[in-house]
Each structure stands twice: as structure tokens, then as C-alpha cells.
Amino acid sequence: MNTTIATLLVIALVAANLPFLLERILFVSAPKGGQKGFAWRVLELVLLYFLVGGMGFLLAKKIGPLQHQGWEFYAVTACVFIVMAYPGFVYRYLWRR
Structure with missing residues (x-):
């Protein structure tokens, strides 16, 4: 069970950083303007949060x-997922200029 949880956390860490590392919109098509906008990255982050959450549910x-989990559980897991996305955000917007 410990390896399962550790694997899920590693998958969550990778998934949280993917929107900031890849330039394809929804990982399929290249953006027309050359770079993907911040709104697309947030949308992908939310979609990946639900995907990883579904994997955890299964x-x-x-x-x-x-x-049974209340709203507090989902609020905390969303915040943890956002914190996991911090390295990708720093790489995209603060470090790589």
C-alpha cells in the first residue's frame, strides 16, 4: 500500500507540472499564436487534478x-496539487525568461 500511495504522489507531481512544461493545448494541438496562454494552463491543471483524483478514487x-469525504478534503487536495505545480510555474514564468 505504501508503494501505491508513493506512486500516486509521483504521478500527481508530474501531472501538476505538465501544463507548464508542454506547449500543446490539452496535450494535442499546438497553439496558433506560438505560446499557450495562462488560462489554458489553468484549465489543464484543473483537468489533471480531476484525472489524478479519479485515479486516487479507483x-x-x-x-x-x-x-465519505467532505468539501474540506477536496479543498486541501486542490491546494496540495497547486503547490505541486509550483516548480513548473517557476520554470515557465520566473526562471526561463
């Missing part, structure tokens, strides 16, 4: 019975 369901 893994929790596989391990045992699911526990």
Missing part, C-alpha cells in the same frame, strides 16, 4: 471500502 476503492 485505488482507494481497490484497497477497501470508501470513506
Whole structure:
């Protein structure tokens, strides 16, 4: 179970940084203006948050019975996901000028 959780955290770390490292819109098409806008990056970050959350949901369901989670749980996990995206944000907007 520890390796499963560690793997999910590594996947979340990589997924949180992907919008800031890749230039394709939704990882499929290249933007017409040359660079992807910040709004696209935020949209991809939200989509990846739900994708990783779904993976976590499936893994929790596989391990045992699911526990009810309130809004606080999702607020905290969203904040942790945003903090995980910080290295990609720094690379894109602060370091690589």
C-alpha cells in the first residue's frame, strides 16, 4: 500500500507540472499564436487534478471500502496539487525568461 500511495504522489507531481512544461493545448494541438496562454494552463491543471483524483478514487476503492469525504478534503487536495505545480510555474514564468 505504501508503494501505491508513493506512486500516486509521483504521478500527481508530474501531472501538476505538465501544463507548464508542454506547449500543446490539452496535450494535442499546438497553439496558433506560438505560446499557450495562462488560462489554458489553468484549465489543464484543473483537468489533471480531476484525472489524478479519479485515479486516487479507483485505488482507494481497490484497497477497501470508501470513506465519505467532505468539501474540506477536496479543498486541501486542490491546494496540495497547486503547490505541486509550483516548480513548473517557476520554470515557465520566473526562471526561463
